[in-house]
Amino acid sequence: MxxxxxxxxxxxxxxxxxxxxxxxxxxxxxxxxxxxxxxxxxxxxxxxxxxxxxxxxxxxxxxxxxxxxxxxxxxxxxxxxxxxxxxxxxxxxxxxxxxxxxxxxxxxxxxxxxxxxxxxxxxxxxxxxxxxxxxxxxxxxxxxxxxxxxxxxxxxxxxxxxxxxxxxxxxxxxxxxMTDRGRKVWLHHGSSISHGSDAASPTNTWPALAAALGGVELINLGLAGSALLDPFTARAIRDTPADLISLKLGINLVNLDLMRLRAFTPAVHGFLDTIREGHPTTPLLVVSPILCPIHEDTPGPGAFDFSALAVGALRFRATGDPAERATGKLTLGVIREELSRIVRQRSADDPHLHYLDGRDLYGERDFAELPLPDELHPDAATHRRIGERFAELAFTTGGPFTGHNA
Missing domain, CATH: 2.60.120.260 (Galactose-binding domain-like)
Structure with missing residues (x-):
């Protein structure tokens, strides 16, 4: 066929x-x-x-x-x-x-x-x-x-x-x-992991799997290497009709070593402010990074591991110094803590804003069973696990998208 x-x-x-x-x-x-x-x-x-x-x-x-x-x-x-x-x-x-x-x-x-x-x-x-x-x-x-x-x-x-x-x-x-199938539209923005990285096929990226399980129409703004809190991306999300929105933020900011904590916090607020201009009451879920051991406590920039490349393998490594966190350099741990704090602060006036720790999608026990082959991106089996976990945590009873996906 x-x-x-x-x-x-x-x-x-x-x-x-x-x-x-x-x-x-x-x-x-x-x-x-x-x-x-x-x-x-x-x-x-x-x-x-x-x-x-x-x-x-x-x-x-x-x-x-x-x-x-x-x-x-x-x-x-x-x-x-x-x-x-x-x-x-x-x-x-x-x-x-x-x-x-x-x-x-x-x-x-x-x-x-x-x-x-x-x-x-x-x-x-x-x-x-x-x-x-x-x-x-x-x-x-x-x-x-x-x-x-x-x-x-x-x-x-x-x-x-x-x-x-x-x-x-x-x-x-x-x-x-096709006319409207009566499904809600879920717009998701994230990094290469959301883009699909090493997924087996387009319907097997984790957002596509989660959308199928949640019964929603997907708009995937996962942009490999480019989830960087760019204002034009926020405006694109603001101007796109959507019933549900999620933002998976953090990993690209670390592996590009793009900004320090002083810039990160207002950039997140600005990103959310822009989205809220077009979606003032839309359920909005902020998702922090999944576990990535090379960047948990070590800042970027990330780099290709040329010793691995010399033998035909593709792997990444972190090149920063953990001591540089004291000067405001970002790690995944720092980003999770700050995203959680920002959402708690804003949710006092925005009851439709929610937070999900990315390690609930893929954490230490998952890494022990399904390690990241290149130290950064999940494989096909891990995409399925993340998609199933997201659907369970976001779309089922008690999740931030519950009641909005039918």
């Missing part, structure tokens, strides 16, 4: 005259805040154009265009669905090759197929120099066949870690945009 065959891509680019080619419009897409028209088709963005114009950081540009949580959603009788895309894949000089991004097909909410697209553009990043080389490549086609007959809801979740331009959608029966 699912495959990726390069020898069929050229034929697929020339649609069967009896098939329907449907323009890819915003009505067919969930989880993106903007669609950019390109020379090939459309490129989903997870930050709006105004936000992108305010920051030239190449890391942010790369990750916000990686469509974590973005999916095509439509209703159809089609038994075959084809999608032409132009992926942009990234590799790291000297590191093991990264697998092609995975597309997940859901039929009436159930994972039914998976596919990849070969080819596409390639960006090779040299971690020793910080430079990147861009190599253009051809588009490709993924095809899902032998789908169940009859009217059904189709979701195609795009690769969470691979920039994806959408070129053409073809089916052997007409498609119609």
């Amino acid at each position: 699912f495959y990726d065959h390069a020898d069929q891509q050229a034929e697929a680019m020339h649609p069967n005259p009896d098939w329907t080619t449907t323009p890819i419009t915003p009505e067919l897409i969930r989880g993106a805040l903007d669609l950019e028209t390109t020379q090939h088709g459309v490129l989903p963005h997870r930050l709006p154009a105004r936000a992108r114009a305010q920051c030239t950081d190449p890391q942010l540009a790369m990750v916000e265009s990686q469509p974590s949580g973005v999916r095509l959603l439509f209703r159809t009788r089609a038994t075959t669905v084809e999608l032409d895309t132009l992926p942009t894949k990234r590799t790291y000089q000297g590191a093991p090759p990264r697998p092609d991004g995975v597309y997940d097909l859901l039929v009436d909410g159930r994972l039914t197929g998976q596919a990849t697209v070969t080819g596409g553009n390639t960006v090779t990043i040299d971690m020793t120099t910080g430079t990147a080389e861009h190599q253009p490549g051809p588009p490709g086609t993924l095809s899902f066949t032998d789908l169940p007959d009859g009217i059904k809801d189709i979701e195609i979740w795009l690769p969470h870690n691979e920039t994806t331009e959408l070129i053409a959608l073809r089916t052997d029966a007409p498609v119609a945009p």
Whole structure:
């Protein structure tokens, strides 16, 4: 039912005259805040154009265009669905090759197929120099066949870690945009862990798993290396319709060594103030970092472990001095304590503001069983555990989102 065959891509680019080619419009897409028209088709963005114009950081540009949580959603009788895309894949000089991004097909909410697209553009990043080389490549086609007959809801979740331009959608029966499914919208912002890091596929990132368990529509603003309390991100959240909001803050501020405690506290207040301008009573959950031993008591900056890279492994290490906490350098322990204090202070006037210690999602006992393979990011099994824990703590009885997800 699912495959990726390069020898069929050229034929697929020339649609069967009896098939329907449907323009890819915003009505067919969930989880993106903007669609950019390109020379090939459309490129989903997870930050709006105004936000992108305010920051030239190449890391942010790369990750916000990686469509974590973005999916095509439509209703159809089609038994075959084809999608032409132009992926942009990234590799790291000297590191093991990264697998092609995975597309997940859901039929009436159930994972039914998976596919990849070969080819596409390639960006090779040299971690020793910080430079990147861009190599253009051809588009490709993924095809899902032998789908169940009859009217059904189709979701195609795009690769969470691979920039994806959408070129053409073809089916052997007409498609119609999905109307409102009656679900609440949960907007989540966080770091690479929320983005998906080493999750198995786009529906297996922890936010996607938690959204499925909570019965909500996901907007995932997990931005790898870029959860930095940027004002333009706060404004994007402020201006996006959402019924539930969560913010997982801290790890990027430590591993980039971006600010000291003096700047961190007012930056958090400002971030929350901006969100509250557009969502004054929306349930808002602040989540502190999960356990990460290298940064619990040691400040950043974080760095690649080049001794591991020399033997083909990718690992991270903390390079700060624990004594520097006395001068205001941030560690995960410092951030958890301050986030907890800020939420306690503000919740006296904001009963819809809540706090969750990230170690309740992944703590010391979890680390002993499921260690972080690169010392920083969870693996696929850990994503599932975090997603299940979040759903239990946030969406079930007594949680901050209880009663708001139906």
